[in-house]
Amino acid sequence: MRFRPQYALMAVLALVLTACGNGPVKRVSEPAASIQQLSVGNDGNWEVELRLRNYSSMPMRFDSVSLAVKVGDEAAGTLSASPALSIGPESADVIKVRLQPSSSARIVVADALAGGRSLFYELEGSVSATPEEKKQRSFDIKSRNSLNQAPGLPGVLR
Template sequence: MRFRPTFALITVAALALAACSGGPVKRVSEPAASIQQLTVGNDGNWDVELRLRNYSSMPMRFDAVSLAMKVGDEAAGTLSTQPGVSIGPESADVVKVRLQPSSAARIVVADSLAGGRSLFYELEGTISATPEEKKQRSFDVKSRNSLNQAPGLPGVLR
């Protein structure tokens, strides 16, 4: 059998083209939400800095958020906003949401702040987001986490 350079060159070129043709895989993953900071205002209302996380490999525009919030075992209210922010692939951004919490939730937060204890919270609801060049989708979100008092900042949990 004789070596044929033309055949070898064509084979190498075909393999090189096949390797280049795929490009990056674009996948849409469920986003996540968590509370970055909760500030208790003088009027008793809360300013919540909600961290929205895009785990997709493409940018997504976050159109609407509706998350029921619980602190301890008490329902606090619903974090509802239409942020209209675009978040890059595998990145996060923060949006501010004002919440008038239930009386029971106010007591739980006040107790946590007064005692210097962690505040456990839960978020459950939906996030509507539009992946790049695709149709809007609604994602179910559920998360549990905790916040601690920010040193030197009264009424602030992070």
């Protein structure tokens, strides 16, 4: 019996195609949240553009957000929203949330804006999201980051 390389090649190709037949692996990863922009209104309240990031390999619907905000060392309040927003796999989107901050947090932000300094902030809380064709899950969020004054936009930090 003689060895025929074309049969061996066909067998290897058949195995490769069989292994690929199950489709892409769907994984659910913890989402992330960060402040993309903070705008201080004339009334002292803030409009926060909250960036929600889906690190999963499938779309997720973000149902609710509840994140305590801390600026500097001062508690500012809680960002609460029910966006019901679908975000594609490994993508991000932004929601706007109004916040009436504590007076001490207003002072910290005003000082950062007046001095042209970075504003360090923390977010801590939870995000409820529903992965495609699965049950809703709650994810704990804890992040630290900073914002800088947006050039030419008074009262805006990015």
